[in-house]
Amino acid sequence: MKAIKLAVAGALLGTVLGGLAMATPAAADSRACEGTIRAASVDDVHVPKGAACTLLGTRVDGNVKVGGGGTLVARGVRVDGDVQAEGARAVSVTGGSKVGGNIQVEDSGSVTVTSSRIDGDVQLEDNRRYVRVNGTKVDGNIQLKDNRRGLQAHRNKVGGNLECEGNRSKVSGGENSVRGDKEGQCRRF
Numbered sequence: 001m002k003a004i005k006l007a008v009a010g011a012l013l014g015t016v017l018g019g020l021a022m023a024t025p026a027a028a029d030s031r032a033c034e035g036t037i038r039a040a041s042v043d044d045v046h047v048p049k050g051a052a053c054t055l056l057g058t059r060v061d062g063n064v065k066v067g068g069g070g071t072l073v074a075r076g077v078r079v080d081g082d083v084q085a086e087g088a089r090a091v092s093v094t095g096g097s098k099v100g101g102n103i104q105v106e107d108s109g110s111v112t113v114t115s116s117r118i119d120g121d122v123q124l125e126d127n128r129r130y131v132r133v134n135g136t137k138v139d140g141n142i143q144l145k146d147n148r149r150g151l152q153a154h155r156n157k158v159g160g161n162l163e164c165e166g167n168r169s170k171v172s173g174g175e176n177s178v179r180g181d182k183e184g185q186c187r188r189f
Contacts, residue, residue: 030062044081047072047088063101066091066108082120090129102140121160131167141180153189162186 030044031037033053037045044062047053047070055064055074066072066085074083075095082101085091088108093099093116102120105111110129113122113136121140124131124147131147134154141160144151144167153162153173162178164171164186173189176182182189 144186151185153186162189164189 030046031042033045033047033055034051036054036056037058039057041059041061045053045055045058045060045064047066049067050069051067052071053073055072055077057076060077060079060081063081064072064074064079064083066088068087070085070088071090072085072088072092074093074097077093077097079098080100083091083093083099083103085105085108088105090110091105091108092112093103094112094114097116099116099118099120102123103113103118104123105127107126109127111124111127111131114132114134116136118136118138118140122133122136122138122142124133124143125145127147128149130150131144132152133142133144133156134152135156137157139159142153142156142158142162144153144164146166148168150169151164151167151171153164153176155175156162156177158176158178158180161180161183162176163183165184167185171185173186176189
């Protein structure tokens with residue numbers, strides 16, 4: 001009987017201690033970003049209207065959304081979801097960043113996507129200032145449409161198509177490796 005009690009007590013203690021050893025850190029949080037978030041882990045990031053946000057080595061388990069007039073500078077970040085902006089002042093994703101979903105920026109100012117890895121698509125449409133996608137590995141498509149102030153697509157590795165249509169100013173690029181098709185204004189890149 002004593003041996004059974006000791007075995008049960010040992011099993012309970014092992015379960016409790018095992019559960020403590022395997023406990024995960026406190027859940028990450030959703031954050032409004034006005035300033036800088038460094039090497040932290042958060043669920044989602046929202047850049048409020050007109051705010052400026054810098055993410056440096058930040059881990060985002062969800063999405064990053066930039067409000068109208070907002071600015072996002074993301075360097076060395078890991079975003080499991082999407083980076084989305086509509087009406088933003090500027091969006092920059094650089095420095096070895098990894099985005100598990102898509103980058104979608106529409107009707108905004110300048111957009112820069114360089115030296116990064118995107119598992120989905122890069123869709124940049126109707127932006128008012130310079131648009132640049134350079135040195136980036138994109139598993140899906142790069143779609144650059146109706147941008148107004150110059151565009152550059154250089155040294156990208158694209159798993160899908162590289163599509164450029166209706167861009168109004170100088171369109172330049174080259175040295176892109178594309179598994180699908182090079183279309184429209186980017187057909188020679």
